[in-house]
């Protein structure tokens with residue numbers, strides 16, 4: 001279970017729309033709790049794929065270290081990665097599977113004609129053979145008063 005509050009969801013959608021028709025990408029910082037894995041902050045990255053930024057993104061070792069450092073500084077953990085699929089469904093591609101690691105959550109937002117729509121989350125199986133859907137629990141931002 002991935003817990004995503006409305007501010008975080010809005011930000012991912014916003015980055016996806018901003019970078020359309022290219023893919024947007026970044027790290028998700030958060031923590032694992034009793035109710036699930038909660039995303040608390042985002043760490044946007046630059047898509048380094050100059051050859052085909054519309055359907056691929058890549059994370060460099062430097063990006064990885066920067067994301068881990070950012071998480072540590074906020075007392076959080078690097079829990080996953082988000083990216084957009086411009087004019088494609090919010091489902092992982094074969095490329096995504098080949099470049100994914102087990103344990104992390106992979107959020108994909110579909111951006112159709114510049115507008116963000118479906119958002120899904122996935123986890124790679126331990127043998128790396130397939131992605132499995134991870135359920136998203138939508139939440140209100142911490143500190144928000146419920147009325």
Ligand SMILES: [Zn+2]
Nearest residue numbers: 083092093096
């Ligand atoms: Zn993808």
